[in-house]
Amino acid sequence: xxxxxxxxxxxxxxxxxALIEAIPYAKFLGITVDQKGTEITTVLNFEEKLIxxxxxxxxxxxxxxxxxxxxxxxxxxxxxxGDALPKPIxxxxxxxxxxxxxxxxxxxxxxxxGRRVANVQVEAWQEDRMKPIAAAHGHFLLAPPxxxxxxxxx
Amino acid sequence: MDEDKLTKMVxxxxxxxxxxxPHARAIGLKIVTAKKxxxxxxxxxxxxxVGNPDTGVIHGGVITTLLDNASGVAVQLALPERSAIATLDxxxxxxxxxxPGKTIKAHAHCYKxxxxxxxxxxxxxxxxxxxxxxxxxxxxxxxxxxxxxxxAMAAQMAKALEAKDNKKGDA
Numbered sequence: 001x002x003x004x005x006x007x008x009x010x011x012x013x014x015x016x017x018a019l020i021e022a023i024p025y026a027k028f029l030g031i032t033v034d035q036k037g038t039e040i041t042t043v044l045n046f047e048e049k050l051i052x053x054x055x056x057x058x059x060x061x062x063x064x065x066x067x068x069x070x071x072x073x074x075x076x077x078x079x080x081x082g083d084a085l086p087k088p089i090x091x092x093x094x095x096x097x098x099x100x101x102x103x104x105x106x107x108x109x110x111x112x113x114g115r116r117v118a119n120v121q122v123e124a125w126q127e128d129r130m131k132p133i134a135a136a137h138g139h140f141l142l143a144p145p146x147x148x149x150x151x152x153x154x
Numbered sequence: 155m156d157e158d159k160l161t162k163m164v165x166x167x168x169x170x171x172x173x174x175x176p177h178a179r180a181i182g183l184k185i186v187t188a189k190k191x192x193x194x195x196x197x198x199x200x201x202x203x204v205g206n207p208d209t210g211v212i213h214g215g216v217i218t219t220l221l222d223n224a225s226g227v228a229v230q231l232a233l234p235e236r237s238a239i240a241t242l243d244x245x246x247x248x249x250x251x252x253x254p255g256k257t258i259k260a261h262a263h264c265y266k267x268x269x270x271x272x273x274x275x276x277x278x279x280x281x282x283x284x285x286x287x288x289x290x291x292x293x294x295x296x297x298x299x300x301x302x303x304x305x306a307m308a309a310q311m312a313k314a315l316e317a318k319d320n321k322k323g324d325a
Contacts, residue, residue, distance in 0.1 A: 001208055025213035028180075028202040049180040052223075060177035061241045062222040066215020073205075085206050088214045092245040 059099030082143030091138030210254035224262035240299035
């Protein structure tokens with residue numbers, strides 16, 4: 001992505017709101033980024049179209065999974081030195097509480113940032129950070145930094 | 155209900171199951187067909203579902219939603235009667251990127267139901283190529299999720315109490 005390449009070339013950080021703007025599915029879900037220094041919190045702004053269970057009502061489990069995956073991708077895009085977005089290899093989502101029809105927040109922690117693969121843990125919550133509604137862990141394939149060669153040790 | 159009747163019912167009116175789900179409508183999710191413990195769903199390609207603007211590939215979250223929903227429907231079709239269910243966990247393995255422009259299909263199979271939990275496997279693929287998956291999933295669902303005491307358990311408790319009362323009567 002141009003904006004990732006630009007950030008790397010200029011040695012600056014990635015403009016995360018511009019990144020979100022460039023990802024159609026993130027815009028569709030209504031995800032925004034709340035950045036305080038290096039701390040990144042994603043916000044899933046509640047809309048009726050995110051409902052999966054109209055009886056309760058509750059957010060669609062897939063939407064919560066999507067938020068967790070997107071949060072991991074944004075965190076890795078911010079940390080990484082590649083030009084392309086990281087690709088998910090696998091993600092496991094534990095659903096802890098039903099997602100109420102209000103805003104949801106998520107934060108990712110990169111457990112291990114390897115050369116090719118990163119292991120990430122993500123947690124989503126609503127009003128109370130101590131009461132997460134879902135947690136996920138997953139592996140992501142990282143785009144190699146452009147100057148690296150295939151057989152470089154590492 | 156016999157299996158052919160169930161399949162026919164789902165093909166004719168199965169989308170009634172998900173039509174009232176706002177998010178299913180928002181992404182164009184459809185139930186294609188079904189039989190006992192099995193569900194086939196699909197989501198058509200759409201620009202607003204793209205996760206990587208460089209490649210036009212649909213975001214993994216859409217595949218999570220598709221497999222989660224397909225798994226939930228498969229669980230419903232494995233149960234003797236409609237029950238409130240909740241996803242406990244769902245693991246998705248991404249094997250290859252979905253091809254831009256193509257509908258993504260999913261097949262979920264609920265292969266085991268216990269008193270409280272249902273176990274489901276799923277596959278996402280293009281066309282009829284289920285053996286060349288885009289992604290596979292495995293998930294567990296809690297049954298009778300939104301009640302304080304599941305019905306089956308309540309029945310069991312009533313039975314236990316009854317047995318206890320009878321014993322008292324004998325003494």
